[in-house]
Amino acid sequence: MSGELTKAIADLEENEALRLTREKLDSGVEPQLILEESRKGMEIVGQRFGDGTYFLPELIFSAEILKEITEIVKPKLTQEVQTERLGKCIIGTVAGDIHDIGKDIVVFMLDVNGFEVHDLGVDVPPQKFVEKIQETGAAIVGLSGFLTLAFDSMKETVDAVKAAGLRDKVKIMIGGGQIDDEIRKYSGADAFGQDAMTAVSLAKGWL
C-alpha cells in the first residue's frame, strides 16, 4: 500500500487520496508517515508544475488536497507536532499596489508546505514589514507587486529593512507579474520568483 497515497496526490485523485488517508489511519499507520507520503506526492506535483505538465489551478488543487489530508490527520498528531513549523515568513503586497490574488496563493502554498506565514495584506508600507520582522523574528520576507511602480516600493522596503539593521537577518524574495532579475538587482532583494512553487522552493532553500 506504500506509495499509493503519494501517487493519488501526484495524480490529483482527491477522493482516492482522502480514502487512503482514512484507511491508513484506521489501520494504525503513524500520522507522520501519512504526511510524509503526502509531501512526496506534492513534490511530484511540483515537478510536474515545473515541467509544464500541470498549471497553476492544478498546483492549487493539490495543495487543497494536502490541506484536507492534514485536517484528517491532525487530531492524531501530538500537540508538539501539530504546532511544529518549518520557519516563519512575512508576506505582503508593497505600498501603492493592491493586487492580492498572487500574494494570497503564495501565502496558501507556504502555509500548506509547513511555514508559519504572517500575511500583511496589500498596500503595505515599508515600516510595517520592519515592525513585523522585529515582532516575529521571521527570517524570510516576501514582497509582492504587480504594477511597475511596485518596483520602487520594493526597493524602499528593502532599504527600510537595511536601515533598521535587519538586512543580514532576513532573506527577501520578490514576486509579481513583471519581476525579473533586473528588478531583483534594482530592489536589492535576494531572489525573485515567477510563481508560488518557486516561492516555496526559495523559502525551503533558505532554512
Next chain:
Amino acid sequence: MREYSGNRIGEEKDVTIVRDIHLNLEQRQILRREGIRRQSSVRPEIIALIDELLLNIDAEHLLEPVCAYAIYPVSGIDHDQLSLSGDMVLHAPLLASALPDAEELAIVVGTIGPGLEKRVTEYLGKGEPLRGLLLDGIGSAAVDSLSQQACQLIQNEASLRGYQAGSRFSPGITGFPITEQWQLFRMVPADEIGMSLAASGLMVPRKSVSMVIGLGQKMVVRERGEACARCNLSKTCLYRWETDNQHIEA
C-alpha cells in the same frame, strides 16, 4: 442597451454609456485566463468547478458589464504625444508612432462591476483558493469579452461615418505610461459607471478596462498575438496570445 448619449464633459463632448452587454464566456478563453495552455489535459474536477462557478455567477448576478466612451478628433501628433480637441493631450510615444493615420480617438472605459471580485476575496479569505483563482480567471475572461464588445460597438459606429477602427491600446503597456490613466478618466466620466482610480492609477473595480482606439479612413488592425509579441512579458506571460489559433494547445 444604450442608456445614455449626451454632452457631459468638457466642451460639448458626446459620451455614450452602454449597459446589458452580452459577454461571451467561452471555455477556452476562460482556461487561457486561468493560465492553462494545454486544454486537453485539464482535470475534469477543474472543468466541473468552472462550470459550477459560471452557474453561480448567473444565479447571483455577479457580472454587471458596462462601458462608456467618448470620441475626440485628433488635432496633432508629435513624436511622443497625441493632441486632441479640447486641449487634451496624451503623452504616449506608442500612440504617436502607432496611430499616424488616426483622425479621431475613441477613449473607452468599462467594467464588469465589483461583485465578482468581492466573491473572489471571500473565497480566498475562507481558505478556498482554487475557487478564488478560477473565479478570478473567469472575471478576466469576462473583461476580455467586454473589451471586444466595446471595440465592436465603436467599429460599427465608426463605419457609419466611413471610418475604420484600429487596434486598441491600454495604459501600462510599453510606450503608454499608466500615469496617462488619469487623463483618460478626465476624458470619459468613468465615475458614472462606478469606476475610479486608486492613488497608483489602478482601476477600481479591478476587473475593468481602459483603452484608446484610433479611428480613420486607413487604420491598421493588429492581431492579438502581434500585440502580445510587442509586450516585454511576451515570453513569460501566462495569458499571452501566440496567434489567434495557437494560444492553447489542443
